[in-house]
Amino acid sequence: MIRLRLFLHSLGPIGVISIVILIVLLGSSLLAPWLAPYDPNQIRMSERLAPISGEHWLGTDTLGRDVFSRLLYGGRVSIMLALAVTVATMLIGLIIGTLAGYFGGWLDDVTQAGIHIFQGLPGLSFMIAIAGTLGPGVESMFIALVVTSWADFSRVVRGEVMKIREESYIEGIRAIGGNHMYTLIRYVIPNMIGPIIVLFTVRIGRVILSIASLSFLGLGLQPPTPDWGVMVNDARPFFRSYFHLILAPGLCIALISFAINCIGDALRDALDTKTEKAGWLS
Amino acid sequence: MLYVVRRLASTIPILIGISLLAFLLSVISPGDPAVEALSMSGISEPTEQEIEIKREELGLHESLPVQYGRWLVKAVQGDLGVSYMTKESVSGEIMRRLPVTLSISLLSVLFAVGLGVPFGMLMALKKNSWLDEAGRFLALTLVSIPGFWLAISLITLFSEKLGWLPTSGYGTWQHLVMPAMVLACGTCAILMRLTRAALMEALNQNYILTARAKGLREPSILSFHALRNSLIPLITVIGTYFGSILGGSVIVEVIFALPGIGMFAMDAIFRRDYPVIQGYVVFTGVVYVMFNLLVDLSYAWINPQVKLGVKLK
Numbered sequence: 001m002i003r004l005r006l007f008l009h010s011l012g013p014i015g016v017i018s019i020v021i022l023i024v025l026l027g028s029s030l031l032a033p034w035l036a037p038y039d040p041n042q043i044r045m046s047e048r049l050a051p052i053s054g055e056h057w058l059g060t061d062t063l064g065r066d067v068f069s070r071l072l073y074g075g076r077v078s079i080m081l082a083l084a085v086t087v088a089t090m091l092i093g094l095i096i097g098t099l100a101g102y103f104g105g106w107l108d109d110v111t112q113a114g115i116h117i118f119q120g121l122p123g124l125s126f127m128i129a130i131a132g133t134l135g136p137g138v139e140s141m142f143i144a145l146v147v148t149s150w151a152d153f154s155r156v157v158r159g160e161v162m163k164i165r166e167e168s169y170i171e172g173i174r175a176i177g178g179n180h181m182y183t184l185i186r187y188v189i190p191n192m193i194g195p196i197i198v199l200f201t202v203r204i205g206r207v208i209l210s211i212a213s214l215s216f217l218g219l220g221l222q223p224p225t226p227d228w229g230v231m232v233n234d235a236r237p238f239f240r241s242y243f244h245l246i247l248a249p250g251l252c253i254a255l256i257s258f259a260i261n262c263i264g265d266a267l268r269d270a271l272d273t274k275t276e277k278a279g280w281l282s
Numbered sequence: 283m284l285y286v287v288r289r290l291a292s293t294i295p296i297l298i299g300i301s302l303l304a305f306l307l308s309v310i311s312p313g314d315p316a317v318e319a320l321s322m323s324g325i326s327e328p329t330e331q332e333i334e335i336k337r338e339e340l341g342l343h344e345s346l347p348v349q350y351g352r353w354l355v356k357a358v359q360g361d362l363g364v365s366y367m368t369k370e371s372v373s374g375e376i377m378r379r380l381p382v383t384l385s386i387s388l389l390s391v392l393f394a395v396g397l398g399v400p401f402g403m404l405m406a407l408k409k410n411s412w413l414d415e416a417g418r419f420l421a422l423t424l425v426s427i428p429g430f431w432l433a434i435s436l437i438t439l440f441s442e443k444l445g446w447l448p449t450s451g452y453g454t455w456q457h458l459v460m461p462a463m464v465l466a467c468g469t470c471a472i473l474m475r476l477t478r479a480a481l482m483e484a485l486n487q488n489y490i491l492t493a494r495a496k497g498l499r500e501p502s503i504l505s506f507h508a509l510r511n512s513l514i515p516l517i518t519v520i521g522t523y524f525g526s527i528l529g530g531s532v533i534v535e536v537i538f539a540l541p542g543i544g545m546f547a548m549d550a551i552f553r554r555d556y557p558v559i560q561g562y563v564v565f566t567g568v569v570y571v572m573f574n575l576l577v578d579l580s581y582a583w584i585n586p587q588v589k590l591g592v593k594l595k
Binding site: 135250 | 295303304307310311312418419422423427428429430435526528530532533536547548551552556559566567570574
């Protein structure tokens with residue numbers, strides 16, 4: 001309860017707005033099939049690049065598709081993919097980080113070497129190279145994103161586990177005969193839930209941005225998928241006269257990642273005051 | 283000296299690992315490199331025989347470890363192979379395009395430091411004021427805005443509406459301003475936060491209390507005591523981010539049509555020019571690792587505790 005109050009306190013007015021934004025964006029993505037006034041992929045060449053009107057709230061794009069409907073659908077694939085990537089990253093990070101941090105020794109040495117190698121590659125360039133080499137698509141994006149983010153997650157988990165391992169209660173549990181498996185699952189992992197929740201939240205925000213960037217570059221989701229990143233790219237040739245076609249999807253990406261980052265910050269203040277580097281700073 | 287040697291030695295396995303990952307990129311690629319190379323030479327439907335000859339030429343008959351060994355030996359000597367597309371050496375092409383990427387990276391670090399550090403200092407000094415709150419909001423916004431979208435918005439504002447800056451291309455300093463602004467965003471936000479945290483920590487130290495007790499005035503406490511001690515770690519952070527900016531310039535180079543290494547890599551990706559993709563990954567990786575090395579060494583030079591292996595918090 002104290003933590004909940006601390007969380008609400010550190011949210012502040014911007015944070016409360018963030019939660020509202022997040023609920024609206026997630027809700028409208030989820031309910032898109034019922035909310036959208038038009039089929040997001042229905043092409044009407046006679047109505048191409050129609051202005052904003054009562055009929056088309058945000059006008060139509062270069063193929064006459066209703067922009068508002070596409071916007072409602074535009075977060076679905078990215079958000080689901082971001083969730084899948086972050087869950088996969090977290091599982092890998094948890095397993096590798098926990099084992100390395102808890103047992104130490106050669107296992108830790110090998111893990112550390114791997115982490116150093118993957119962190120030695122600037123994230124974006126390696127991600128683009130993997131996604132580009134595998135060819136555009138959801139699967140390649142998934143692989144590219146997991147490969148470039150597991151090391152960060154593992155490093156933070158490893159650090160947390162190493163701290164917890166030194167605590168005297170762990171020694172106590174070992175002394176009264178708790179085996180490694182029991183100690184890990186019952187005591188070590190529950191004690192780092194805070195930092196993991198924080199890391200998970202901030203990661204999702206970053207992955208959404210990465211997916212949008214890849215899709216924008218043509219290496220991610222492909223047209224005609226209604227997706228915010230794809231929509232910005234589609235509208236690029238017309239940005240002079242039809243800036244709202246770029247403004248709307250871009251704003252959606254910015255708002256969702258802002259909301260997630262802001263909530264992540266508040267969670268960090270409430271759950272985990274020690275690891276300041278766990279967030280988007282790292 | 284021992285520290286320098288040890289730190290130098292520790293980069294070798296990392297560099298080998300990076301080279302292995304870059305090499306593996308061509309292994310995971312769905313196409314046949316020989317076919318790709320031939321099609322770029324203008325042979326769109328190569329015969330079996332032509333493919334065989336090309337495979338032989340590229341050494342694709344060998345086992346993977348042998349291929350990797352050969353590639354690595356050449357890479358260490360600075361030979362990253364030949365581009366399928368331009369038929370020129372990859373390292374030469376990268377070096378030719380490097381000044382473009384380097385100039386926007388340098389300018390963006392300048393922007394990030396020039397805005398991030400003073401703003402972070404203000405936030406620390408006016409802790410919990412509206413200014414601090416506004417800074418927090420600004421930092422969050424800067425990390426949340428998609429770079430490609432910001433870039434197009436800036437073009438619309440500064441080039442189309444106001445006509446102050448050129449839309450795209452390379453040549454004058456005006457061409458560099460908007461790309462550097464976009465690239466600076468993330469680093470600027472991080473610097474704001476780190477400066478704020480570092481300065482606040484420094485202001486809580488006992489020697490600041492002593493300085494105040496001695497009756498020194500606030501400006502001199504700030505500049506002579508607090509700043510000097512809190513900014514040293516920041517300098518090292520800036521070094522680390524410079525390395526990653528250099529590797530992360532792809533989007534900006536594509537939107538602003540800058541002929542740098544990021545644009546080169548993007549072209550290569552769409553043409554399946556594997557030697558170039560590999561070369562790009564190796565190059566950005568090596569630069570990044572080297573920057574981290576320099577940062578660590580300079581940090582050890584500033585703070586001798588590091589050399590003795592004293593754990594810093």
